[in-house]
Amino acid sequence: MKHFISLITLLAVSIGVSGSSPQVDWSKHQWQAPGPHDSRGPCPGMNSLANHGFLPRNGSNITIPIVLDAVLQGFNFQPILLLRSVIKMALLATDNTDNFALEELALHGVLEHDASFSRNDIAIGDNIHFNETVFQTLKNSNPGVDYYNITSAAWVLEQRMAEDTIVNPNLTNTEKEFTIRLTESGFYLGLIGNITTGVAPKNYVQILFEEERLPIAEGWRPSDVPITEDNFPALVAKIKAATNWAPSGPIPEGDISLVPVVSGAGVPI
Ligand code: HEM
Ligand SMILES: *[C@@H]1O[C@H](CO)[C@@H](O)[C@H](O)[C@H]1NC(C)=O
Ligand SMILES: *[C@@H]1O[C@H](CO)[C@@H](O)[C@H](O)[C@H]1NC(C)=O
Ligand SMILES: *[C@@H]1O[C@H](CO)[C@@H](O)[C@H](O)[C@H]1NC(C)=O
Numbered sequence: 727m728k729h730f731i732s733l734i735t736l737l738a739v740s741i742g743v744s745g746s747s748p749q750v751d752w753s754k755h756q757w758q759a760p761g762p763h764d765s766r767g768p769c770p771g772m773n774s775l776a777n778h779g780f781l782p783r784n785g786s787n788i789t790i791p792i793v794l795d796a797v798l799q800g801f802n803f804q805p806i807l808l809l810r811s812v813i814k815m816a817l818l819a820t821d822n823t824d825n826f827a828l829e830e831l832a833l834h835g836v837l838e839h840d841a842s843f844s845r846n847d848i849a850i851g852d853n854i855h856f857n858e859t860v861f862q863t864l865k866n867s868n869p870g871v872d873y874y875n876i877t878s879a880a881w882v883l884e885q886r887m888a889e890d891t892i893v894n895p896n897l898t899n900t901e902k903e904f905t906i907r908l909t910e911s912g913f914y915l916g917l918i919g920n921i922t923t924g925v926a927p928k929n930y931v932q933i934l935f936e937e938e939r940l941p942i943a944e945g946w947r948p949s950d951v952p953i954t955e956d957n958f959p960a961l962v963a964k965i966k967a968a969t970n971w972a973p974s975g976p977i978p979e980g981d982i983s984l985v986p987v988v989s990g991a992g993v994p995i
């Protein structure tokens with residue numbers, strides 16, 4: 727059975743959210759390394775939110791409202807349709823009714839996919855933990871300047887696909903993975919960097935990936951401009967327009983899709 731979570735309704739639905747950055751008491755949200763029994767997974771954003779106590783530090787029993795509140799506080803990310811859909815999909819990676827643990831996000835084929843920026847493919851081995859070798863491509867992108875941007879993010883998407891095709895010729899790269907990887911690029915550019923310009927300081931992005939920490943001590947703060955139905959999909963569309971990377975192969979039967987059901991609908995986000 728196919729489960730389609732259509733984002734095409736995004737074009738019709740507007741939540742009309744506005745406002746400035748929520749006030750965060752950072753003394754209550756200091757970074758703390760996870761303990762041996764805490765659950766962490768393949769997402770540097772969610773792991774960081776847990777390491778700062780916006781999500782439960784144990785990384786377990788996470789519900790949709792808990793995530794929506796955590797990303798609002800930590801990233802000024804409003805509960806837009808794309809975000810709500812991603813979290814709904816997260817629940818499909820667990821047997822629990824209404825909550826998940828961060829490590830469960832690594833269930834391949836739900837949200838987890840091949841050709842990540844900082845994790846290996848499941849066919850190669852560890853698809854959960856940060857891997858510095860895999861991360862080199864993104865890390866060294868946009869040489870000569872101290873920021874990543876739309877051009878470099880678009881290149882990283884292509885480059886990781888090219889590298890990964892060599893080590894894992896069986897990798898999956900359909901419209902679904904295409905959409906998710908574009909969204910993740912939007913996360914590191916727009917939530918860590920500037921949501922309008924898509925320019926993100928390299929050191930901030932590297933701290934998110936390498937330390938799973940929000941770079942508060944280095945001067946980063948959640949975006950003053952709320953992340954909304956307008957600016958986030960617009961940034962993702964710009965990254966999409968800047969890349970020659972394209973999906974290949976059909977979406978497997980039984981898979982879960984972020985792709986609109988209506989064909990010819992344009993940008994799938
Ligand atoms: C809100 C709910 C979220 C869920 C359920 C989620 C889930 C995931 C999952 C499952 C992956 C693994 C994809 C893969 O590499 O195979 C991932 C990757 C990623 N996530 Fe999240 N994420 C969420 C929010 C965020 C946020 C707020 C950020 C903010 C920075 C973020 C940043 C990223 C990035 C940059 C990647 C790519 C990692 C890589 O390819 O190495 N995510 N996310
Ligand atoms: C994780 O922490 C949350 C919030 O503190 C708590 O409700 C939950 O029971 C904990 N889960 C486990 C498995 O310890
Ligand atoms: C909390 O998480 C633990 C570990 O994943 C799980 O065993 C337990 O059933 C969860 N509690 C609830 C109320 O879902
Ligand atoms: C990191 O990834 C590289 C390239 O796939 C691999 O050779 C290496 O064994 C990985 N390291 C760890 C610790 O998994």
Ligand SMILES: *[C@@H]1O[C@H](CO)[C@@H](O)[C@H](O)[C@H]1NC(C)=O
Pocket residue numbers: 868871875876877878
């Ligand atoms: C991204 O940065 C590079 C290096 O400065 C620059 O050549 C490129 O034009 C920038 N891209 C955008 C969209 O500004």
Ligand SMILES: *[C@@H]1O[C@H](CO)[C@@H](O)[C@H](O)[C@H]1NC(C)=O
Pocket residue numbers: 849893894895896
């Ligand atoms: C790719 O898939 C084919 C057919 O299932 C299999 O024979 C082959 O071993 C796989 N190759 C790799 C590198 O996993």
Ligand SMILES: *[C@@H]1O[C@H](CO)[C@@H](O)[C@H](O)[C@H]1NC(C)=O
Pocket residue numbers: 919920921922923949950951
């Ligand atoms: C993003 O960059 C624009 C143009 O440089 C600037 O006006 C704006 O204040 C920046 N926004 C944020 C949230 O940093």
